[in-house]
Amino acid sequence: MTGNLKENSLHVGVLVILAALFFVVSDYHDGNLARIMVLAVYAVGYNLLFGYSGLLSLGHALFFAAGMYGLGLSMNLLGFAALPALLVGIVFSAGVSAIVGFLALRTSGVAFMIVTLMFAQAGFLTALHFGEYTRGDEGFVIQQASRMIAGIDLSAHANRYFAAFGFFALSYVAVAILVRSPFGRCLVAIRENEERARMLGYDVWMHKYLAVIASGTISGLSGAAYALLFGYAGATFASVQYSILPLLWVLLGGAGTTIGPLIGTAFAFYLIDLASEITTAHLLVVGLTIVLLTLFAPQGISGELRRRGLKWLP
Amino acid sequence: MNLLETRCLSRSFGGLKAVDNVDFAVPEGQVRALIGPNGAGKSTFVAAVCGRIRAESGSVHFDGKDISRLPAHRRIEMGMAYTFQITSVFANLTAHENVALGVRRIARLGRRDIDQKVMEVLDRVGLAERSDQSAGDLSYGHQRLLEIAMGLGQMPKLFIMDEPTQGLAEGEIEEFKHLIRQLAGDTTILLIEHNMNVVMETAEQITVLNSGCVLAEGTPEEVRANSDVQAAYLGTG
Ligand SMILES: Nc1ncnc2c1ncn2[C@@H]1O[C@H](COP(=O)(O)OP(=O)(O)O)[C@@H](O)[C@H]1O
Numbered sequence: 001m002t003g004n005l006k007e008n009s010l011h012v013g014v015l016v017i018l019a020a021l022f023f024v025v026s027d028y029h030d031g032n033l034a035r036i037m038v039l040a041v042y043a044v045g046y047n048l049l050f051g052y053s054g055l056l057s058l059g060h061a062l063f064f065a066a067g068m069y070g071l072g073l074s075m076n077l078l079g080f081a082a083l084p085a086l087l088v089g090i091v092f093s094a095g096v097s098a099i100v101g102f103l104a105l106r107t108s109g110v111a112f113m114i115v116t117l118m119f120a121q122a123g124f125l126t127a128l129h130f131g132e133y134t135r136g137d138e139g140f141v142i143q144q145a146s147r148m149i150a151g152i153d154l155s156a157h158a159n160r161y162f163a164a165f166g167f168f169a170l171s172y173v174a175v176a177i178l179v180r181s182p183f184g185r186c187l188v189a190i191r192e193n194e195e196r197a198r199m200l201g202y203d204v205w206m207h208k209y210l211a212v213i214a215s216g217t218i219s220g221l222s223g224a225a226y227a228l229l230f231g232y233a234g235a236t237f238a239s240v241q242y243s244i245l246p247l248l249w250v251l252l253g254g255a256g257t258t259i260g261p262l263i264g265t266a267f268a269f270y271l272i273d274l275a276s277e278i279t280t281a282h283l284l285v286v287g288l289t290i291v292l293l294t295l296f297a298p299q300g301i302s303g304e305l306r307r308r309g310l311k312w313l314p
Numbered sequence: 315m316n317l318l319e320t321r322c323l324s325r326s327f328g329g330l331k332a333v334d335n336v337d338f339a340v341p342e343g344q345v346r347a348l349i350g351p352n353g354a355g356k357s358t359f360v361a362a363v364c365g366r367i368r369a370e371s372g373s374v375h376f377d378g379k380d381i382s383r384l385p386a387h388r389r390i391e392m393g394m395a396y397t398f399q400i401t402s403v404f405a406n407l408t409a410h411e412n413v414a415l416g417v418r419r420i421a422r423l424g425r426r427d428i429d430q431k432v433m434e435v436l437d438r439v440g441l442a443e444r445s446d447q448s449a450g451d452l453s454y455g456h457q458r459l460l461e462i463a464m465g466l467g468q469m470p471k472l473f474i475m476d477e478p479t480q481g482l483a484e485g486e487i488e489e490f491k492h493l494i495r496q497l498a499g500d501t502t503i504l505l506i507e508h509n510m511n512v513v514m515e516t517a518e519q520i521t522v523l524n525s526g527c528v529l530a531e532g533t534p535e536e537v538r539a540n541s542d543v544q545a546a547y548l549g550t551g
């Protein structure tokens with residue numbers, strides 16, 4: 001019970017701090033934070049599958065891009081308003097993850113990584129192939145005038161920040177509740193010992209399948225939110241790099257912790273930001289930091305905190 | 315009525331017939347021991363019963379239904395529980411959570427009721443005060459007891475245990491016998507056991523398996539008196 005209280009306080013605390021930061025830090029950092037929060041939604045989705053269910057996907061960019069293009073194309077080509085377009089993005093990514101999950105879950109381990117990677121590559125190539133509509137790598141802009149929900153201009157500084165905050169809060173709280181539910185506990189059990197979970201009477205395949213769909217849909221929400229708030233969709237977001245990034249963020253922040261994805265995303269963002277101010281070889285600095293972290297804090301930042309006394313950290 | 319029945323159940327590994335045409339039946343409520351020398355096919359047999367491994371031929375009937383084609387989790391859902399011969403707990407989860415996973419599946423209870431049930435079960439195997447420890451930090455004997463608790467938490471109709479007393483201390487074995495006697499009547503138990511003392515004191519019926527085939531079956535007295543069994547198994551003990 002007390003553990004629960006601590007968990008809830010942490011979650012509320014994190015959200016209060018994020019909301020308050022807007023009024024504290026400079027406009028420059030507000031802009032960064034909005035981007036971090038939207039990308040952290042992606043990490044939260046990835047973490048559900050990787051951190052909690054133990055399934056390592058190398059193809060999540062497909063789900064992110066499905067959300068992004070679902071929103072972007074339905075706005076630009078079909079003239080949808082922002083809100084229905086957001087729904088299209090979410091539903092499209094849910095559908096794509098349902099199909100990919102169904103096929104990829106015939107495999108496990110390394111094969112699962114490769115199959116998801118292949119699907120994402122196929123998605124990436126598809127985006128390039130239909131360059132007429134997607135404008136390929138170059139991408140396309142979603143006009144500021146159409147990025148409105150209920151009369152609120154989501155491209156405006158404060159609105160964008162709090163919309164990003166809203167998306168993050170939604171996914172963060174949803175996953176925090178999910179992993180505490182019997183369903184989430186079973187995912188952890190599957191991660192820890194699949195055979196045992198099966199012999200406790202759990203339908204392991206179905207649990208994994210639902211986890212893929214939930215994870216893919218949250219990733220798609222992130223992609224759609226990104227396009228909506230920053231007004232751009234491009235094939236780079238479907239590339240392999242964007243499948244690796246959420247893995248990186250989750251590893252840095254702490255896989256299988258609720259707070260890890262946010263910490264990891266923010267950490268990686270500012271690491272790159274700072275490193276590129278100091279040196280042109282900023283990727284070297286990033287790489288080095290990752291090596292150091294995996295050597296000295298293999299559980300990620302919040303995993304390390306958990307190990308050093310904060311055992312209750314969810 | 316028989317709770318569990320197998321007909322001509324077979325499974326081989328390569329050329330080796332680990333389970334060879336086994337006809338087997340356990341009436342509801344009985345404590346049945348399954349004994350036999352190492353490699354007799356006991357573990358393979360029960361694994362095929364609960365669906366952990368696939369049988370090649372033959373059928374399994376449980377609670378009046380043919381479950382031969384059901385996947386393991388569906389069989390467990392129907393009211394079987396299974397403990398592994400090689401300890402298989404969730405090492406990184408607490409003892410409490412290990413048991414709670416089983417309890418939650420069978421009962422859509424509130425958090426508090428689940429807690430209560432879990433503690434009750436842990437108490438029964440003497441692990442109540444270790445409920446917050448990681449299962450992996452428990453001693454080997456305690457992990458064996460935790461396995462049993464995980465089964466108990468599911469309140470199964472049929473409780474299959476594969477060498478549960480292996481690695482338990484004397485006192486713990488006494489406790490175990492006590493536990494089986496408590497369960498007897500309510501729960502049908504299929505017990506693979508090497509400790510003859512445990513078998514003789516708890517089992518109502520014994521089935522002896524040898525080279526994948528049923529060698530003998532009967533009450534403890536009958537089995538003890540059976541000369542084939544003595545030759546194949548008891549004599550060598
Ligand atoms: N997965 C397996 N692969 C190959 N052979 C196996 C496998 N499992 C069991 N066996 C063989 O099947 C026979 C029966 O094994 P088992 O059922 O474990 O016997 P018991 O539990 O009675 O000691 C043994 O000869 C064993 O070596």
Ligand SMILES: [Mg+2]
Nearest residue numbers: 356357358399
């Ligand atoms: Mg065995």
